[in-house]
Amino acid sequence: MVTLTTEEQDSLTAARDRIQLDLQTVLDQQLLPSPLKEAVHHAVMLGGKRIRPALTYATAIMHEPILNVAARRAAVAVELIHCYSLVHDDLPCMDDDELRRGQPTCHKVFGEATALLAGDVLQTMAFEVLNSNYFSQDIEKTPRDMAVSGQQSYVLAQAANRMVQGQILDLSAENKTISELDLETIHLNKTGALIQAAIGMGALSVGIEMRDSLYSQLIEFGGFLGLAYQVQDDILDVTASTEALGKTAGLDQRNQKATYPSIIGLDKATALAQDLHQRAFIALKSLPYSAKDIEPLEGIARFLLNREQ
Amino acid sequence: MVTLTTEEQDSLTAARDRIQLDLQTVLDQQLLPSPLKEAVHHAVMLGGKRIRPALTYATAIMHEPILNVAARRAAVAVELIHCYSLVHDDLPCMDDDELRRGQPTCHKVFGEATALLAGDVLQTMAFEVLNSNYFSQDIEKTPRDMAVSGQQSYVLAQAANRMVQGQILDLSAENKTISELDLETIHLNKTGALIQAAIGMGALSVGIEMRDSLYSQLIEFGGFLGLAYQVQDDILDVTASTEALGKTAGLDQRNQKATYPSIIGLDKATALAQDLHQRAFIALKSLPYSAKDIEPLEGIARFLLNREQ
Numbered sequence: 001m002v003t004l005t006t007e008e009q010d011s012l013t014a015a016r017d018r019i020q021l022d023l024q025t026v027l028d029q030q031l032l033p034s035p036l037k038e039a040v041h042h043a044v045m046l047g048g049k050r051i052r053p054a055l056t057y058a059t060a061i062m063h064e065p066i067l068n069v070a071a072r073r074a075a076v077a078v079e080l081i082h083c084y085s086l087v088h089d090d091l092p093c094m095d096d097d098e099l100r101r102g103q104p105t106c107h108k109v110f111g112e113a114t115a116l117l118a119g120d121v122l123q124t125m126a127f128e129v130l131n132s133n134y135f136s137q138d139i140e141k142t143p144r145d146m147a148v149s150g151q152q153s154y155v156l157a158q159a160a161n162r163m164v165q166g167q168i169l170d171l172s173a174e175n176k177t178i179s180e181l182d183l184e185t186i187h188l189n190k191t192g193a194l195i196q197a198a199i200g201m202g203a204l205s206v207g208i209e210m211r212d213s214l215y216s217q218l219i220e221f222g223g224f225l226g227l228a229y230q231v232q233d234d235i236l237d238v239t240a241s242t243e244a245l246g247k248t249a250g251l252d253q254r255n256q257k258a259t260y261p262s263i264i265g266l267d268k269a270t271a272l273a274q275d276l277h278q279r280a281f282i283a284l285k286s287l288p289y290s291a292k293d294i295e296p297l298e299g300i301a302r303f304l305l306n307r308e309q
Numbered sequence: 310m311v312t313l314t315t316e317e318q319d320s321l322t323a324a325r326d327r328i329q330l331d332l333q334t335v336l337d338q339q340l341l342p343s344p345l346k347e348a349v350h351h352a353v354m355l356g357g358k359r360i361r362p363a364l365t366y367a368t369a370i371m372h373e374p375i376l377n378v379a380a381r382r383a384a385v386a387v388e389l390i391h392c393y394s395l396v397h398d399d400l401p402c403m404d405d406d407e408l409r410r411g412q413p414t415c416h417k418v419f420g421e422a423t424a425l426l427a428g429d430v431l432q433t434m435a436f437e438v439l440n441s442n443y444f445s446q447d448i449e450k451t452p453r454d455m456a457v458s459g460q461q462s463y464v465l466a467q468a469a470n471r472m473v474q475g476q477i478l479d480l481s482a483e484n485k486t487i488s489e490l491d492l493e494t495i496h497l498n499k500t501g502a503l504i505q506a507a508i509g510m511g512a513l514s515v516g517i518e519m520r521d522s523l524y525s526q527l528i529e530f531g532g533f534l535g536l537a538y539q540v541q542d543d544i545l546d547v548t549a550s551t552e553a554l555g556k557t558a559g560l561d562q563r564n565q566k567a568t569y570p571s572i573i574g575l576d577k578a579t580a581l582a583q584d585l586h587q588r589a590f591i592a593l594k595s596l597p598y599s600a601k602d603i604e605p606l607e608g609i610a611r612f613l614l615n616r617e618q
Contacts, residue, residue: 030470036477088429093421112402113480116425120397120432121473127436128466131459143456150440150450150459157437161339164430168345171422 004306008299015054015296018067020045022076026129032121039110039118040125043087044080047101047246049307051229051300052078052198058296059202059218062289069135070148074201076134077126077152081160082194084122087115089167095255102246123160127153151210152201159197166190173258183258184227191233192226214288221283221297228276229304234259235269236308244308277305313615317608324363324605327376329354331385335438341430348419348427349434352396353389356410356555358616360538360609361387361507367605368511368527371598378444379457383510385443386435386461390469391503393431396424398476404564411555432469436462460519461510468506475499482567492567493536500542501535523597530592530606537585538613543568544578545617553617586614 004012023044032040053075060071090097090105091112098108107115131149133141141149166189173186199222200215208215234252238261242249252259260269280301284294313321332353341349362384369380399406399414400421407417416424440458442450450458475498482495508531509524517524543561547570551558561568569578589610593603 033474033478033481035481036474084429088425091425093425114477116397116400116402117473117477117480120393120428121470123429123432124466124469124473127462128470131463131466141459143452146459147452147455150455150462153436153459153462154440157433157440160433161430161437164426164433165342165345168423168426169342171426172342172344 004299004302007295008302011058011296011299012054012303015057016050018057018072019050019053019075019079022072022135023079026076026125026134029134030125035110035114036117036121039106039114040122042103042109043083043106043115043118043122046103048079048083050079051304052082052194054300055195055198055222055225055297056202056205058300059199060205061296062287062293063203063206063208068205070145070152070205071202072135073129073132073149074152074156074205075198077130077156078194078198078201080122080126080129081156081163084119084126085160085163085167085194087119087122091115094167094171095251097248097251099242099248100246126156126160130156148204151204155197155200155204155210159193159200162189162193163191166193170257175256176258178258178263180260180263183260183263186258187227187230188223191230192223195226195229196222198222217283217287221280221287224276224280224283225301225304228273228280231260231269231273231276232304232307234261235266235273237261238266240308273305277301313608313611316604317611320367320605320608321363321612324366325359327366327381328359328362328384328388331381331444332388335385335434335443338443339434344419344423345426345430348415348423349431351412351418352392352415352427352431355412357388357392359388360613361391361503363609364504364507364531364534364606365511365514367609368508369514370605371596371602372512372515372517377514379454379461379514380511381444382438382441382458383461383465383514384507386439386465387503387507387510389431389435389438390465390472393428393435394469394472394476394503396428396431400424403476403480404560406557406560408551408557409555435465435469439465457513460513464506464509464513464519468502468509471498471502472500475502479566484565485567487567487572489569489572492569492572495567496536496539497532500539501532504535504538505531507531526592526596530589530596533585533589533592534610534613537582537589540569540578540582540585541613541616543570544575544582546570547575549617582614586610 027041056071056075056078057067061067086100087106089095090100091107097105106118130153166186169186170190196219199218203215203218237249237252240249284297287294336350365380365384365387366376370376395409396415398404399409400416406414415427439462475495478495479499505528508527512524512527546558546561549558593606
């Protein structure tokens with residue numbers, strides 16, 4: 001067990017405060033009719049670890065000390081996509097779950113139709129925010145800003161597409177025996193893609209281009225981290241309590257999901273999670289930045305390694 | 310009854326051929342796993358009037374005779390958003406419909422989970438295509454191209470957001486007596502917004518800016534057309550057969566939907582549709598373009614006035 005330094009802990013808390021405020025600002029400006037407004041608020045504002053926004057921020061400030069508005073919009077956008085996926089994932093025709101972030105799921109509170117539409121509008125809002133002028137003092141975006149948000153939209157859309165592909169593969173694998181490689185494909189799509197996009201959009205916000213080798217290195221780090229995150233998730237579903245998780249524990253087993261513990265066993269899964277985290281740290285340390293610059297990204301990786309929910 | 314000229318008919322057929330080909334190109338390049346691939350194909354390729362893409366094309370070629378790739382991407386994107394909305398709209402928790410475009414609905418063929426995910430990925434794909442390099446000979450987009458697609462993304466996202474708002478208002482109005490004004494709000498959001506976006510994205514593709522008065526005039530035309538379209542839809546639900554519609558006739562009544570015939574009666578609704586079409590024609594003719602230039606847009610408006618499905 002590696003403990004977080006005070007700086008790492010502060011950086012994570014600051015990221016959480018930032019995204020909470022920015023999400024609230026965006027939702028306040030949305031003139032949604034009831035009960036859509038309440039359902040969206042429920043889906044977005046009631047907790048969550050906010051890992052993806054923290055990754056976007058940490059990537060941007062690694063390169064430029066002051067957090068820019070394109071990174072702030074991207075952080076909101078990636079979290080909205082994540083929230084939409086949770087709402088749709090919990091629906092009766094999908095995982096049929098009743099608990100999320102320690103609260104009743106969206107459809108349990110607002111009904112299926114409203115939850116469906118809340119998920120739909122959250123996805124839309126992500127692209128609206130990304131291409132908007134939110135958080136900026138200027139009335140109009142510059143052409144450069146627009147070019148950045150256009151590229152971020154592309155990256156986010158591709159990741160959201162892969163996320164859905166991961167979900168369909170996951171559904172198809174229920175009640176089946178699949179290989180470890182197939183499971184890796186599911187997880188890299190279902191979870192890894194959006195984590196990589198969070199990092200990629202942060203990089204784009206500070207002018208790193210998709211064709212730069214630095215961009216590829218960051219995406220590689222995101223791949224290890226994303227996979228590590230999901231292996232850990234599989235493990236926690238077995239080892240943690242519903243109370244600690246804030247969502248129903250043991251749900252994977254109930255739904256006959258393919259998971260790392262079910263395929264390679266709990267011990268090997270734990271070793272794999274550690275190994276993936278090590279690879280993520282190595283990828284991070286090979287970046288052309290100082291130890292101080294990579295600290296926020298390192299803090300998130302360490303936090304994920306230690307998490308119990 | 311006004312008949313379409315041969316030129317108008319040819320222009321509509323050309324638009325339908327163009328979008329069919331472009332949609333097929335996009336779907337062919339998507340590496341979606343089964344059964345997502347088949348569900349997406351089912352939702353997109355099996356018919357449809359393709360009104361929204363035709364509006365995007367017609368707006369662009371009114372200004373520039375050669376159709377540009379940003380308009381072609383926008384046309385695909387708006388049709389994908391439209392298709393996603395139909396798939397989710399037909400789900401059991403929404404309108405619970407079994408027939409669409411003369412075919413069994415997506416969830417009837419592929420099940421609810423796959424239909425839900427197909428709708429989700431269609432929305433994502435819209436923003437992916439818009440910000441991609443599809444249909445272009447160049448390997449990379451120019452900053453100007455990226456700025457255009459960034460603005461188009463914003464317009465499309467706002468419209469898709471309003472569409473969902475319209476749907477929630479529509480659901481809330483079921484089994485209730487609402488005013489004609491409330492119904493207008495529902496329709497302007499549910500249908501009008503996306504029709505306006507189709508036109509707006511066509512305008513952006515040829516360099517017309519959102520702050521230009523020409524842009525506002527085009528959006529005004531789209532508002533009349535969109536509302537006329539939906540009033541006509543309400544009327545056809547009462548007067549046309551399931552066979553002619555390709556979707557279940559009388560469904561609005563079965564679902565106790567608020568419609569123009571139910572609120573103001575069939576005769577007044579018919580007069581209103583005619584009136585809105587006239588206003589659309591007047592808005593069109595006040596644009597600073599020649600009679601020849603506006604012909605394609607006029608043809609679509611006339612086609613909508615005469616449609617029986």
